[in-house]
Amino acid sequence: MTDEFQINRNQSWMHSKRFWVVYIVALVGAKALITVLSPDFEYDWLFITVFHAIITFFGFHWQKGIPFFPTNQGKYSRLTLWEQIDRGQQYTPTRKFFTIIPIVLFMITLHSNGYKGFPFYINAIASFVIVLSKMPRMDRVRLFGINKY
Numbered sequence: 001m002t003d004e005f006q007i008n009r010n011q012s013w014m015h016s017k018r019f020w021v022v023y024i025v026a027l028v029g030a031k032a033l034i035t036v037l038s039p040d041f042e043y044d045w046l047f048i049t050v051f052h053a054i055i056t057f058f059g060f061h062w063q064k065g066i067p068f069f070p071t072n073q074g075k076y077s078r079l080t081l082w083e084q085i086d087r088g089q090q091y092t093p094t095r096k097f098f099t100i101i102p103i104v105l106f107m108i109t110l111h112s113n114g115y116k117g118f119p120f121y122i123n124a125i126a127s128f129v130i131v132l133s134k135m136p137r138m139d140r141v142r143l144f145g146i147n148k149y
Helices: 017-037 044-062 081-088 093-113 117-132
Strands: none
Touching (some): 017 044, 017 093, 044 081, 044 093, 081 093, 093 117
16 A cells, blocks of 8 residues: 555544534533532633643644554654644644634633733743644754654
8 A cells, every 4th residue: 555545543533623623612611611610710711721732732742653553664653643634734724723722722811811910921831832833843843852752
């Protein structure tokens, strides 16, 4: 089988519009769960934004290879999940979706918690790091050699 006909099952599910809806519903569901469990917690969107940034950073930009489908014979072993999406092609709908989500979460958190103080800085740093790591100039870049192998 040639390379062009092989499907990377590690990232093929991300292209589904149904998954995108489930992803958004999960974020809103997390907000609803926090509201139900702790109605007086005023930093719920900040918590979701930071938690989302941490999870997606390690899931998309740190973990390399294909952890669940070892049939690729090492083809993707040096690529992160983000680098595997759409075979590394930039500005595809899937990559745009996963870039827009942290930006929207950043804006919702700004509206919810304001533009001043410690929560703003936490929100800005978490959002900046996760959006910066998705930029085309950062594709296959390992800062200071960290996570190179």
